[in-house]
Amino acid sequence: MEYQISYKRELNCKEKGLLKFLFQREKKDWVLLIDNLKVIARCGCGNCPTILFGKSFEDKISKGYLLIDYYVKTKNQGIVGIGLFGNDEIPTQLELYSVDGLFEINEIPENYHQAKKAII
Numbered sequence: 001m002e003y004q005i006s007y008k009r010e011l012n013c014k015e016k017g018l019l020k021f022l023f024q025r026e027k028k029d030w031v032l033l034i035d036n037l038k039v040i041a042r043c044g045c046g047n048c049p050t051i052l053f054g055k056s057f058e059d060k061i062s063k064g065y066l067l068i069d070y071y072v073k074t075k076n077q078g079i080v081g082i083g084l085f086g087n088d089e090i091p092t093q094l095e096l097y098s099v100d101g102l103f104e105i106n107e108i109p110e111n112y113h114q115a116k117k118a119i120i
């Protein structure tokens with residue numbers, strides 16, 4: 001993701017559900033953090049569900065590195081990659097993208113609970 005759009009709101013149920021799904025498997029100590037996260041920005045394309053997190057709406061975008069790498073096969077969006085970025089403190093970004101580049105991903109897949117860990 002090359003640029004971001006400032007975009008402030010609370011996380012919705014699906015976003016919280018997906019984070020919970022990922023953290024329960026890969027980073028249990030962050031499950032309790034979910035309710036304190038705010039969405040502070042979104043991907044610059046303005047269409048995909050990729051969002052950036054802060055602890056408050058005043059937070060600046062912080063740098064993170066890829067911590068969790070999952071994917072899920074969907075009916076209409078092909079294989080959707082799910083990348084969770086973070087630093088030592090908090091998750092910084094939830095990225096969703098088309099793995100084969102053929103689809104525009106415009107929402108979190110309904111079947112995200114079927115996601116599997118990507119094997120590199």
Ligand SMILES: [Zn+2]
Binds near residue numbers: 046047
């Ligand atoms: Zn995007």
